[in-house]
Amino acid sequence: MSEPVMNVAVGGAWRRVPLGVQGRLAIPRAALRRAVTPIGLLVAWQAASSVGLLPPRIMPAPLTVLAAARDLLASGALIHHLAVSLLRVTVGLGIAILTGTVLALVAGLSRLGEDLVDPALQMARTLPFLALVPLFILWFGIGETPKVALVALGATFPIYLNLFAGIRGADPKLVEVASTLGLSRSGLIRHVILPAALPNFLTGLRYAIGIAWLSLVVGEQINADSGIGYLMMDARDFLRTDIIMVGLAVYALLGLVSDQAVRGLERTALAWRPAARLGR
Amino acid sequence: MSISVQEAADTQVRGLVRRFGPTAVLDGLNLEIPAGSFIALLGRSGSGKTTLLRTLAGLDVAEQGVVVLPPRRAVVFQEPRLMPWKRVWENVALGLPEADARARAEQALREVELSHRMDAWPLTLSGGEAQRAGLARALVRDPDLLLLDEPFAALDALTRLRMQALVAALWARHGMAALLVTHDVDEALLLADHAVVLQRGRIGLQLRIDLPRPRRHGSPEFAALRSELLGSLGLTAEEAA
DSSP states (O other), X not given: OOOOEEEEEETTEEEEEETTOTTSOHHHHHHHHHHHHHHHHHHHHHHHHHTTSXXXXXXXXXXXXXXXXXXXXXXXXXXXXXXXXXXHHHHHHHHHHHHHHHHHHXXXXXXXXXXXXXXXHHHHHHSOGGGGHHHHHHHXXXXXXXXXXXXXXXXXXXXXXXXXXXXXXXOHHHHHHHHHTTOOHHHHIIIIIHHHHHHHHHHHHHHHHHHHHHHHHHHHTSSOSSSHHHHHHHHHHTTOHHHHHHHHHHHHHHHHHHHXXXXXXXXXXXXXXXXXXXXX | OOEEEEEOSSEEEEEEEEEETTEEEEEEEEEEXXXXXXXXXXXXXXXXXXXXXHHHTTSSOOSEEEEXXXXXXXXXXXXXXXXXXXXXXXXXXXXXXXXXXXXXXHHHHXXXXXXXXXXXXXXXXXXXXXXXXXHHHHHTTOOSEEEEESTTTTSOHHHHHHHHHHHHHXXXXXXOEEEEEOSOHHHHHHHOSEEEEEEXXXXXXXXXXXXXXXXXXXXXXXXXXXXXXXXXXXXXXXXXX
């Protein structure tokens, strides 16, 4: 993908358009080309299953997986487990955003805060937090708490680290301007430092969402009685690889959707950045 | 000995000392900027021009001396220094009371001929437009003292000429005092009614520029003042040509 491109204004927005095909439908054609490989793989997979090359116990055919998904939808099981998983991630991520933001503000906006908060977080962050699962089960039992806590713990660090770096990275020249404009400390934070740190915060949020789903997978595969992870572990006991594949697909979709949501948020919140206009 | 800052209509600096390490960049400097006057501050690089301006802007704290300042001051920097996440008018209005901020910003932007871009993002502005937005941000505060820190240095030659004319017109209309830090002798002669040259931490030369406005390069009086200023900077007119 290194063909020559030029920036062309389309409907008020800048788009990168391959040279030589401006004015024609260049973007859909590129999208079509990019879809060839995944679709080809799916077709090959289905063909290999149909002729018996892939044993269904190891790798069910795409159509079998689709049928399993339809059954799970019809019975309401998929929706139920999905709702449970979504709730865990939402609550855990919400706690992480709140904690990470508060800690980053405390550490980022005052030296005292940095001395009190940063060393502890830098130490805690080096710990592979998934190793805390046994401890969390002893502390919190096997209900919702250990799962939500695992998500919250893992997702706090990227929020904290990125927002802290963003606050400290605010351009000192703009901080000087704020002082010549007579802005108070709270005005400086609101108009200069926080907007300057917003791109970093959103990067942190994207990492945090990835880690949140990862933590959930781990949390739900140990001592759970609901959620997508439980659905998959339960399917394993009955050798239902098709249901396991449905679970994987759901996780992948959830990751994709949440990543797109943050990208959308970035486009709105960072509309001032020329890079955001390119759609990257 | 310490620094003392007071308020009055005329800007005054007396006995200002500022050291960076062992070297005194400003060494007992005295300067007066009467209300309504336009002073160009020249000097070789490293002579402390910007340090003096930053002291007057409240961005740098000198060790010794007396600084008397008028109540309202505004700064235009060499780079536009706009907040990229605020639209042009929000940048201009930043720090104003909110009630009529937009109207006042629009008025200031109209004065710098940028009102058509008031809702634009700063990163979409050209260099000259961004610098005019910076100028509007200073003007909107109705300053008694306008501090200009090489505001045209990063602009192309044509844009620079237009900006200089704009600043001359705005100064004539508003009648604030202005301190222009520059290394451009022609610019000083074009705009200021006094040129002062920083030498060894003090004002080495103070030159009254009594040319009629609007000023033209190339008149004999202009040329004479030019070579005098260049001489005090250690250059001949031939070297600077």
